[in-house]
Amino acid sequence: MAKNPVSVAVVFNHVGEDEYEKLKEVDPKSLAFKPEYDIHVATVLEEYEEIVKALQKEGYVVSLLNIEDSLDRLLELLNNPPDVVFNLVEYFRDDPKLEHMVAGLYELFRVPYTGAPPFGLALCQRKGLTKQLLLENGVPTPRFHLLFKPHLKTRHGLHYPLIVKPAREDASMGVEKSSVVYNQGQLFERIEYSFREFNPPILVEEFIVGRELHIAVLGNDPPQVLPILEYDFSNLPDEIPPMITYAAKWEPLKEEFHRVHTICPAKLPKRVEEKIRERAFKAYALTNCRDYARIDMRLSKDNKVYVLEVNPNPDLTEGVSFMESAEKAGLSFSETLKRIVEMARARNPRAQVSG
Numbered sequence: 001m002a003k004n005p006v007s008v009a010v011v012f013n014h015v016g017e018d019e020y021e022k023l024k025e026v027d028p029k030s031l032a033f034k035p036e037y038d039i040h041v042a043t044v045l046e047e048y049e050e051i052v053k054a055l056q057k058e059g060y061v062v063s064l065l066n067i068e069d070s071l072d073r074l075l076e077l078l079n080n081p082p083d084v085v086f087n088l089v090e091y092f093r094d095d096p097k098l099e100h101m102v103a104g105l106y107e108l109f110r111v112p113y114t115g116a117p118p119f120g121l122a123l124c125q126r127k128g129l130t131k132q133l134l135l136e137n138g139v140p141t142p143r144f145h146l147l148f149k150p151h152l153k154t155r156h157g158l159h160y161p162l163i164v165k166p167a168r169e170d171a172s173m174g175v176e177k178s179s180v181v182y183n184q185g186q187l188f189e190r191i192e193y194s195f196r197e198f199n200p201p202i203l204v205e206e207f208i209v210g211r212e213l214h215i216a217v218l219g220n221d222p223p224q225v226l227p228i229l230e231y232d233f234s235n236l237p238d239e240i241p242p243m244i245t246y247a248a249k250w251e252p253l254k255e256e257f258h259r260v261h262t263i264c265p266a267k268l269p270k271r272v273e274e275k276i277r278e279r280a281f282k283a284y285a286l287t288n289c290r291d292y293a294r295i296d297m298r299l300s301k302d303n304k305v306y307v308l309e310v311n312p313n314p315d316l317t318e319g320v321s322f323m324e325s326a327e328k329a330g331l332s333f334s335e336t337l338k339r340i341v342e343m344a345r346a347r348n349p350r351a352q353v354s355g
Contacts, residue, residue: 007082008060008341010052011074013067013089013102018043023252031253039252047317048088054318054334055086060341069093074102078109084344085113086337087313096170097125112348114340116312120288124310127167127203130287134307139282141307142298144205150195152204154184161207163243164190166198172246174198177256180207180241208298208306212243213266215280215295216314216325218336220343223284225277226325230266235259244296262321264328272303283310291343294322 020043028035042050048064055062063082067073069092077085085106092098100121106113116124124130128146135141143158146167161182166174174194181187187204194202212233216226233242236259247254268276280295287293287310294314298306314322318333326336 005059005061006084006341006345008055008062008084008086009077009082010048010055010062010064010086011067011077011089012044012048012065013069013092014044015069015094018045020044026253033255033258035252036258037252041252042317050318050333051086051088051316051337054337055341057334058338058341060338074105078105078111081109081111083112083348084341085111086341086344087113087115088316090170090313097122097168099125112344114291114313114344116290116293117288120290120312124287124289124312125168125170127309128201130310131205133286134283137282137286139279139286139307140305142205142208144203147191147195147202147204148200150191150202152188152191156204158204158206160187161209161241162187162204163207164194164202164204166194167201167203169198172244172249175243175245176247177240177245179245180243207241207243208300210301211266211299213276213297213299214321214325215276215297216322217280217284217289217293217295218291218326218339220290223281224329225280226322227265227328228268228273228276229262229264229321229325232261232263233259235261262324264324268299269303272299272305275305279305279307283307287312291340292322 020041024040026039028039052062052064065077087103089102090096090099092102100118103121104118107118131141131144145152145156161180163180165179178190181190191202212231214229217223218226231244236242236256240256245256248256248260251257276297283295284293289310289312294311296308298308316323323333323336
C-alpha cells in the first residue's frame with residue numbers, strides 16, 4: 001500500500017499592508033544613489049509562497065496559512081492538524097513577545113512544528129538575560145549594561161565606542177548609524193532617544209571594532225555549523241559604522257542596503273574558525289535552539305570572538321544569510337527546508353521519517 005504524502009502547513013502571521021508592495025511603484029532611477037540590488041524585493045506573501053513551492057518540489061502536500069492575528073484561525077488548524085507545522089510566526093497582535101506563546105499552542109495540541117520551542121524563543125528575545133547566560137557558561141559577549149531607566153553613571157566602566165539598542169526588539173529594530181557612540185554626550189543623547197522610542201530595557205554594550213560574522217547552525221543530533229558568512233562593509237559611506245543596521249537588512253530605498261555585501265565562506269585562520277564553531281555550538285545548546293538558528297558574532301582585530309545575539313528561527317529567504325550558508329554547504333533551498341521539516345517529523349513518535 002502506498003504511503004500517504006506528508007502534509008505540511010506553512011504558518012505565518014501578517015496583518016495590514018505590505019510595505020514591500022509599494023516598492024514596485026518606485027523607479028530605481030529616482031534614488032539619490034545607484035542601487036546595486038533590486039529594490040523591488042519580494043513581499044512577505046511572495047517569500048512564503050517560495051517556501052511552499054520548494055516543499056512541494058520535495059514531495060510534500062503543502063498549504064499556506066496566514067493566521068492574521070486570529071486565534072480562531074490557528075485553533076482551527078490545530079484541531080485538524082497537518083503532519084508538520086512549518087512555523088514562521090514571528091509575532092502576534094503586533095507583539096513579538098507573544099511569538100513563543102504561539103509555539104506553546106503547538107505544544108499543547110501536540111502538533112509537530114519546526115524550529116525552537118517556547119523557552120528558546122522567549123529567552124533569545126531577552127538579550128540581556130541571554131548575554132548573562134552566555135557569560136556564566138564561558139561564552140564571551142561584549143561587556144554591557146542593561147538599563148531599565150534612562151540613567152547611566154558617568155563612570156560606567158565601558159570602553160568606547162559603544163552601541164545603544166533596544167534589548168527586546170527583533171530583526172535589528174532600533175539599530176541605526178547613530179546607535180554607535182564615541183563619547184559621553186552622544187551616549188546620553190542616544191540613551192534618551194532609545195527610551196523615547198522603545199520600551200525598556202535598553203542595552204548599552206561595547207562595540208567590537210572588527211569583523212561581523214553570521215554562523216548558521218542546522219540540525220540537532222548533532223547540529224552542523226554551515227560555512228561561516230562574513231559581512232563586507234568596505235563600500236559603506238564613512239558616516240555609517242561597519243555593522244548590520246535595520247536599514248541594511250530591510251530598507252531597499254536606503255543606500256546602506258546596497259553597500260553591504262557578503263563573503264561566504266569567510267576567510268579565517270583555522271584556529272579562529274574552530275573557536276567560532278565551538279562557541280556557536282555552545283550558544284545554540286545553551287539557548288535551547290532547535291532545528292536551525294543563526295548566531296551573530298563579532299571578531300575583534302586581535303581575533304577574539306564575541307557572541308552578539310542568538311537568533312532561533314532566522315529568516316529563510318533564498319540566497320540570504322542562513323540560506324546562503326546552506327547553499328555553500330551544498331544544500332539547495334528545497335533540500336534545506338526538507339531537512340527542517342523532517343527534524344520536526346522526527347519528534348512525532350508515529351511518523352516514519354524519510355531520509
